[in-house]
Amino acid sequence: MEAVAAAAEAREQLRASFASGRTRPAAWRAAQLRGLLRMAAEMEAEICAALRADLAKPRTESYVHEISLVTSSCKFALKNLKKWMKPNKVPAGMLTFPSAARVSAEPLGVVLVISAWNYPFLLAVDPVIGAIAAGNAVVLKPSEVAPATSALLADLLPRYVDGSCVRVVEGGIPETTALLEQKWDKIFYTGNGKVGRIVMSFAAKHLTPVVLELGGKCPVVVDCNVDLHVAAKRIASGKWGCNSGQACISPDYIITTKCFAPKLLDALKRVLDKFYGKEPLRSPDLSRIVNSNHFNRLQALMDEETVADKVVFGGESDEQQLKIAPTLLLDVPLDSTIMKEEIFGPLLPIITVDKIHESFGVINSMSKPLAAYLFSNDSMLKQQFEMNVSAGGMIFNDTAIHLTNPHLPFGGVGESGMGAYHGTFSFDAFAHKKAIVDRSFLGEATARYPPYTPAKLKILKGVLKGNPVAMVQAIAGFPGGA
Structure with a gap:
C-alpha cells in the first residue's frame, strides 16, 4: 500500500505541474535538455563508477556506449527542438475550401519510463530526453538490477532538471507494479518480452499507449566473399564489446556455410585472443554478468546435454567474478534452449548451412529479431536479405551501429517490440500529432x-x-x- 500511495502521489504531483502549462514552452524544454547535457559532462566519472559497480563495465564502453550517446541525443534534440514543435502546414483540399490545415504536435501529458539494467544510464536518460523535448512530465523508474546507477540517477536528476516535472522512483517489483497500476498518458518500457506482456496488460486497463523496446535473437549471416579479418572484428565488437553480449542488439547467433565455418572460426579466435588475451576472465575490458541468476542461466545453456560438447572456443567461467569467457559453439541443435531463447550473454553459437540462402529459412523460423546483420559483398544477396528477413533494424557488414544515427528509428517488430525512438522518432513517441483545420465562414x-x-x-x-x-x-x- 505504501508503494501504491507513493506512486499515486508522484503521478498527481506531476499531473498538476503539467496542467499548469509549465512543460509546454520551448524555453523550459531546452533548459532541461541543457541540464542533462551538463549532468553527462560534469558527472562523467561518477557515472562510469556506477556502471563499473553494476556491470564491471570498462570506462571506454561506459563513455562511448552510454554517456556519449546521451550527449549526442541531447544536442540533436536542442538543435531540432523548434522545428519539431513548429506546426506543419498541409494542403487543405477542395472539400474544406476555403480553409487552412496543419498538424500540431502536443505533449501527451504525464508519461512513465521504465528502463533496463544492461545500459542503465543510456536506457534511462535517452527516452526521458524525448519525453522532455515533446513537453511532457516524466516519472523514471530505473532498473533495480543496476542499483548503483539507479541510486545515482535518483540523486543527480533533481539537481539538473526541474524536479516538479521529472521524478525518479526507485525500487523493485512492488514499486514497478504500483507505478503500472496508475493511469499514464504513455508508458515506455525497455526490457524483455515476458515483462513487456505484463506492462501491456496493465496499460490495457487504461487504454494507455505503449512503446516496448524488447529484444530477440539477432542473427548474423556471414557470406564467404567478405574481408574476414574486418568481419570478425566487427562481429566480436558487437557481441563481446557491447556489455559482454548483454545487449538487445548483440549478435545472438551466426549462420554461415559449412565450407566457410572453419575459416570464420579461426578468424574469430584470433580476434578474441587479441581483444581479451589468453586469459579473458582476467581482462579488465570484459564486462561481468550482471548477477548470479543470469550467470547460472548462461551456465545452464552451455551445460545442456545436447550443447555441452559443441563448445569449440572459450567456455571458462568464474562464479566469484560473475565472468564468462567469450565462447563459440559450433552446430548446436536448433531445438536446444540456447537457440530458442535470447542468450543475452557472451555465448555465440554458429549454425552451418549448405547454401547461404538457407539462412533466410532459419531466421524466419524464429521470432522477428530486433536487428539482423549480413556480411557480404554480394549486392543481390543484400537485396534478397532485406526483402526476405523482417527485423527491427538491419545492417550490412557491421553490427549494432545503427542506433548511433539519430536520423534512423530504433525499435522492434513483432515480439522484438513496438514503437520506435531516437532523434525525431523520440519526439514523435511522446507527442500527439493533432489535426487542425481552420475554416472561413465564407x-x-x-x-x-x-x-x-x-x-x-x-x-x-x-x-x-x-x-x-x-x-x-x-x-x-x-x-x-x-
Missing part, C-alpha cells in the same frame, strides 16, 4: 446539406473527383440550394 457549399437531391449528388460527386466547376456550383448553391 464558401458555404449548400449541396452538402439536406434535403438531398439528384442534382446535389451530381455536384458532390464532381467535388469529390476534384472538378472545379462542381466546386463553384456547390458554393453558388445551384441548382436547388438548401
Whole structure:
C-alpha cells in the first residue's frame, strides 16, 4: 500500500505541474535538455563508477556506449527542438475550401519510463530526453538490477532538471507494479518480452499507449566473399564489446556455410585472443554478468546435454567474478534452449548451412529479431536479405551501429517490440500529432446539406473527383440550394 500511495502521489504531483502549462514552452524544454547535457559532462566519472559497480563495465564502453550517446541525443534534440514543435502546414483540399490545415504536435501529458539494467544510464536518460523535448512530465523508474546507477540517477536528476516535472522512483517489483497500476498518458518500457506482456496488460486497463523496446535473437549471416579479418572484428565488437553480449542488439547467433565455418572460426579466435588475451576472465575490458541468476542461466545453456560438447572456443567461467569467457559453439541443435531463447550473454553459437540462402529459412523460423546483420559483398544477396528477413533494424557488414544515427528509428517488430525512438522518432513517441483545420465562414457549399437531391449528388460527386466547376456550383448553391 505504501508503494501504491507513493506512486499515486508522484503521478498527481506531476499531473498538476503539467496542467499548469509549465512543460509546454520551448524555453523550459531546452533548459532541461541543457541540464542533462551538463549532468553527462560534469558527472562523467561518477557515472562510469556506477556502471563499473553494476556491470564491471570498462570506462571506454561506459563513455562511448552510454554517456556519449546521451550527449549526442541531447544536442540533436536542442538543435531540432523548434522545428519539431513548429506546426506543419498541409494542403487543405477542395472539400474544406476555403480553409487552412496543419498538424500540431502536443505533449501527451504525464508519461512513465521504465528502463533496463544492461545500459542503465543510456536506457534511462535517452527516452526521458524525448519525453522532455515533446513537453511532457516524466516519472523514471530505473532498473533495480543496476542499483548503483539507479541510486545515482535518483540523486543527480533533481539537481539538473526541474524536479516538479521529472521524478525518479526507485525500487523493485512492488514499486514497478504500483507505478503500472496508475493511469499514464504513455508508458515506455525497455526490457524483455515476458515483462513487456505484463506492462501491456496493465496499460490495457487504461487504454494507455505503449512503446516496448524488447529484444530477440539477432542473427548474423556471414557470406564467404567478405574481408574476414574486418568481419570478425566487427562481429566480436558487437557481441563481446557491447556489455559482454548483454545487449538487445548483440549478435545472438551466426549462420554461415559449412565450407566457410572453419575459416570464420579461426578468424574469430584470433580476434578474441587479441581483444581479451589468453586469459579473458582476467581482462579488465570484459564486462561481468550482471548477477548470479543470469550467470547460472548462461551456465545452464552451455551445460545442456545436447550443447555441452559443441563448445569449440572459450567456455571458462568464474562464479566469484560473475565472468564468462567469450565462447563459440559450433552446430548446436536448433531445438536446444540456447537457440530458442535470447542468450543475452557472451555465448555465440554458429549454425552451418549448405547454401547461404538457407539462412533466410532459419531466421524466419524464429521470432522477428530486433536487428539482423549480413556480411557480404554480394549486392543481390543484400537485396534478397532485406526483402526476405523482417527485423527491427538491419545492417550490412557491421553490427549494432545503427542506433548511433539519430536520423534512423530504433525499435522492434513483432515480439522484438513496438514503437520506435531516437532523434525525431523520440519526439514523435511522446507527442500527439493533432489535426487542425481552420475554416472561413465564407464558401458555404449548400449541396452538402439536406434535403438531398439528384442534382446535389451530381455536384458532390464532381467535388469529390476534384472538378472545379462542381466546386463553384456547390458554393453558388445551384441548382436547388438548401
